[in-house]
Amino acid sequence: MSEPVAFTDIYVDESIVDRVTDVLRSERYVKGPMVEQFESAFADFCETDHAVGVASGTDAIYLALKAAGIGPGDDVLVPAHTFFASVSPVVELGANPVFVDIDPVTYTMGALDLEEKVADADNPQAVVPVHIYGHPAEMHSIANVARKHGLTLVEDCCQAHGATYRGDPVGSFGDAGCFSFYPSKNMTVAGDGGMLVTDDDDLAAEARAMRNHGRDDTGEHVRLGLNHRLSELHAAVGFEQLEHIDDWNQQRRDAARRYNDRLSDVSSVKAPNERSDVEHVYHLYVVHVADRDDLQETLEADGIETGIHYETPVHQHPAIRRHLDTIPSLTRTETLTDRILSLPMHPRITDEEIDRVCAAIERHYEE
Ligand SMILES: Cc1ncc(COP(=O)(O)O)c(C=O)c1O
Secondary structure: OOOOEOOOOOOOOHHHHHHHHHHHHHOOOOOOHHHHHHHHHHHHHHOOOEEEEEOOHHHHHHHHHHHOOOOOOOEEEEEOOOOHHHOHHHHHOOOEEEEEOEOOOOOOEOHHHHHHHHHHOOOEEEEOOEOHHHOOOOHHHHHHHHHHHOOEEEEEOOOOOOOEEOOEEOOOOOOEEEEEOOOOOOOOOOOOOEEEEEOOHHHHHHHHHHOEOOEOOOOOEOOOOOEOEOOHHHHHHHHHHHOOHHHHHHHHHHHHHHHHHHHOOOOOOEOOOOOOOEEOOOOOEEEEOOOHHHHHHHHHHOOEOOEOOOOOOHHHOHHHHOOOOOOOOOHHHHHHOOOEEEEOOOOOOOHHHHHHHHHHHHHHHHO
């Protein structure tokens, strides 16, 4: 068997090790200057006024919705073709998830279905589009619907650091944008971490207080809150990783182009689409095939790692079903789940590795 092809990899260099060592020696591990520096650099990166470092992407979504006042009795419009954590904060807050089907081209939230679902909802209060796989959702139409119906707009950017829609970075369109720094993401803090970005001074202040036991600048507990803080050590890694993100995203885009070229002759494989007005950052490179399980088995036997994102749409998970009066039927989402396969993708994947994956796919369909 040839060399295995890894699905993803993680970058650690001397500057990261040095920065982490400095923090270790500083003995300041929480609520220190490193989180502030990372927040300031990340707000610049997203072109927003504020960035609030938190313990995970899930926490960022939870705090954004909570700071916007979302709670029991509110309907929140969400996609089902996403990771569980785009939706679980809605349910944790006692609000009702209202599921929107996908756009068949980009697999992001479908703007037309959003219009219909908002019109049918009893008490629509918020919408959470997800820039799934690194492809920005159709923010122009989604923001219009949000504006027209007075919905809070929270972007789930957990897979899309640095992606742009009509020239502007994701995270800068909504009332808040939420990022994850989980190890497999386009950039990481080498552990769990997240960031909430916003231009709204009040929302930022609420989120800052809520991540730290509801304390304000005077140290008084002015509201309830838990501990959702980002640690100094993780912020140090994130700060250094941010230096590289634009290059890494370009390398992912180059890898995607090579996959697209190589796969263009394989008629059984549909490569991912990229709208002309976005810059996709290929957190995942996901192909669409009729015999997904067979292809995955072939690649695995050849030492090529793949993934499925996601096998079960969120509205079909038991923990969510139990909160729904009726289980919605989302035809496009549901037909997608057994046809998608994520191929190896990361900034350091080599041309030879991509060619090896594509050759294995070609052989699979020739046989
Ligand atoms: C689309 C999406 N939303 C939310 C999350 C949650 O982020 P975290 O794992 O940092 O809590 C993730 C990542 O895991 C994700 O991919």
